[in-house]
Amino acid sequence: MDAPLSAGNARVKEARKLHRRSARSERRCFLADGPKAVEGALDVPGCVVEVFATPRAATEHAALLGAAPVTAPVTLVDDRAMAGLSDSVTPAGLVAVCRHLDVPLADVVGVAVVPPRLPVIAVCADVRDPGNAGTVVRCADAAGASAVVLAGDAVDLHNPKTVRASVGSVFHLPVALERDPAAAVAALRDAGYQVLAADGGGELDLFAAEPLLSRPTAWLFGNEAWGLPSELAALADERITIPMLGAAESLNLATAAAVCLYASTRAMIRA
Template sequence: MASFRTSSGDPLTHGNSRVKEARKLARRSFRASAGLFLADGPKAVEGALAVEGCVVEIFATPTAAEQYADLLGAAPVTLVDDRALASLSDSVSPAGLVAVCRLLDRPLAEVLSGGPRLVVICADVRDPGNAGTVIRCADAAGADAVILAGDAVDLHNPKTIRASVGSVFHLPVALERDPVAAVRAAQAAGLGVLAADMDGRNLFEADDLLAKPTAWLMGNEAWGLPDDLRAAADEVVSIPIYGGAESLNLATAAAVCLYASARAQR
């Protein structure tokens, strides 16, 4: 059974100091200084609980604590009222659970150690929904790691965490300020870096490339890959467009490329 704790026996309110401190984790600067972030909803909380030492505390409404009692197990749970929980969640319809977790990002050298076969490098990806969805796609395709490079969205942004639907807890994610350095590190780890961009080799005619250890290089949602980063890749590969659409969005393109690699490698 989960262990419930409050200062008075009653659920904590919106104005409680512990709730106020946790609410500050909505800000990137505070997440960085505290080394903590918020994971909102049962899927995220379940994923966080599966990572040893990740969860510091779970805030739950009494209704959610009862509903998800089997999920919470022996986790430290603090009961809060509905208004307090809503102030910790950025969801339109909060599910009643929010966990305070330790930051997840790992060193670049660590995620590239051990002979990875499939990695995705996101360069200057700014949209948290896209970043979280790419992490989810990478997890589903059996990738070994994700690298958020350059001026990227915060991995621990609540929207990124929610869009990953728990996948952010399943595979390692590294942060690297220099996208070219991320490419070079992947190449040094034995990965062929394939830039997903226009005017490249047809993805569906590139099984010889895809069957090898690969790092997919994906660019910014609006402007794609800059010339220097495209040139740093080993090869440019394009998803053919058969209809009238100008292009695919980032998360969709990442899913197509990752699954093409997963198929070829299996």
């Protein structure tokens, strides 16, 4: 067996550059860090370019790596090289170089939804925090939504923190990118989705909105700090507020998304 590559190896150096957004955009590749992310990536045909593994991780995850296709070679690296490739404080020893996952908006609107997925789409407008974006993708996946749209000036889907926060869900459902949130709303409405804005100042609370939720729905979520711009919220069919029954003033973005998405799931399953 070949000796593990060091941090100075040219391939390792090139892969390490993918920590920069500019390099990811130019090469249309990103790093998936950790066993869960690598497993998810290997489940997507043609996604993985190469897997880097420490000798210890290669032994621990032999079954996972043994299932890697010949088009996704596994390369051993030493611990120092892995520390440079991984975005984690304590690297798990597996990092995959993957091809970008984003799809055009047209690929998630007007497309037949195949069960067990439901006609529910989460639209995140100007979401900047990678942890929040990844968690919304994870929540959408868990709730059975058919897609996520990152709209406006959004965080990079392929940021290592976004991928890690999704816990593999970025590989399970399509995520579209759309620079213009208003265009995303228009496209979804044209495709037959009602657009519901999750808005603390909404006129209708989530409990009262239940009769609406059995219809195909695009949920519109805003920025973590300032929420939805008024002009974008005004484009929604309804502005929905989550009731605050205790003393808390609000919920964070990912929690609000989980509550709204599962409300739709519950209504559709019951319908």
